[in-house]
Amino acid sequence: MPKNGKKLKEALAKVDRAKSYPLQDGIDLVKSSTYAKFDETVDVSVRLGVDPRHADQMVRGAVVLPNGLGKDVRVLVFAKGEKEKEARDAGADFVGAEDLVAKIQEGWFEFDTAIATPDMMGVVGKIGKLLGPRGLMPNPKVGTVTFDVGRAVKESKSGKVEFRVEKAGIIHAPVGKVSFDGEKLKENILALLDALVKAKPSAAKGTYMKKICISSTMGPGVRLDVSEVSAQL
Template identity: 45%
Template sequence: MKRRSKRYKNSASGIDSAKDLELQEALEGLKTQSRVKFDESVELSFSLGVDPKQSSLSVRGTVKLPHGSGKEIKVLVFTENPDDALKHGADYAGLEDLITKIKDGWTDFDVAISTTSAMKSVRSIARVLGPRGLMPTPKAGTVTDNLEEAINEVKSGRVDFKMDKTGAMAVLIGKCSFSSEQLLENANSAIKAVCSSRPDGFKGRFVKSAHISSTMNPSLRLKSSIF
């Protein structure tokens, strides 16, 4: 059995984890229970009714958080003109040099963007980037020739999400230092985006359950009426 720290148990003791909570109530509970010395991340997690083994029903999407995620995002851009990408705020930019580095095991970045012409080369590392959720795609807005807009969007609070092989999905919505109002607005945007990512042709209950948690606190179950 997994052992919990004393701090974790004390945090859990102040909240009825068996109760389905309204979003505002859950957020305020998390902020009240946060007693650690670092700024905890706050995350929504969803259990989906989609069979992850059916590739035609894959679930992924993006959300623009009104107040950002609070996380410093490292952006890599695949392009034949790295100076232009770096000028617009990319942390890393290049093409064949970065592809070689990634083939050797380096993935120290959060989001990858590619120009349309560079994608021909980027596809050679799809098996490396894909499983990590880092492969640029037109649907996610990460295959584009408008690098300035794409980089600014990612840096200013866009968060990508993708269903994992167990049918679960997590979305970062901010930090405990955010106000309750900021977290609530971010959470509502994330929930709307997740519900909008329902695959075409899927029948049945899309979101089976949803929880919210911070880094060092137990997750709290949300009322189904929210989603």
Template identity: 50%
Template structure:
């Protein structure tokens, strides 16, 4: 704690160390204790009782947050020109085979989501090492390999986010900005928790969720009642 900044230490004093807060109170406290001078993200951190090395317990899914994340999502679409035109009408920032190849050849990954039609996926093989480490390689599980590019673009722009368990069996997900206010953050959080509940592996013998915490980008962690069984 001594190494933390003055603003962080002051914020942390408002969090009772041994208390587990209900979701609404945790979000209120997170907003109140945001030490940053900017509109920080509010994040959920969930430690699961799964083994990510097991294929059926390697949790990975998407969810459309009703109020989005507060971030501007730049969407690129790798598809035939006919689909590319529809994607642009739906709000894609860049679309089309030639346009995407030009960006990839330059190494200019100036987008947050890359959507590809199934037929065009093989053409991305040569860029896998470039896209994979940055989490930009289209994947059917994340809804970024899609025949219906209009729907995929619309969902990405509307607040569709992917979450996945890391090697430590923890899921980290931003559910909005401090400026959203508690009610919108709570709606987003509950939507995420409902999605996470639906991903519970049938083979899991122990508890699914071990602990849950809420925090802002630079704020203290707030232990929160588990919302998932």
């Protein structure tokens, strides 16, 4: 088995894995435990009290983080005519129709988010099996299938995060960079968790948010006190 490096061991030593930390303390711990030479992403993982095998317990949605993600989001838009111009004016990186579909079929995926007008979904559907597994398929439930492409592009550029519960009942989402100050990370985390609460299925029973952890790309996970965090929502 590979051995943990010295820096990782030092980071792990800072975290009490048996303890659940208040949100601000958890954020401070994540920031102080980073050791990579790049600006690591801060991620949130939430175990939900749902069974995604049942359609009425699926949790999916999107939220625009108040302080963005700290990175340049490459946005692709499937649109024609006036909507194509609207997308370009809003700052979309790539705009097209059949030409983009052909490019993606050839193996091109140099974008982070895909948006489509409803009338383009017949064309986009041809590459659904390529976009879906990568989490890039436009979907009306998260606002990426819309005629309001200008707004959708601006939201994606400003830090819109999509979330979807996995088979194990867990949601993972980025909430910024370790270089963000603690208050900005806190605001982003609370915005994400608030969106999760609002997306709670009516069929979900019992405790909804069972466990919350935050971590940096390379650093150890820090467990948060769910009750303390929930009181701030």
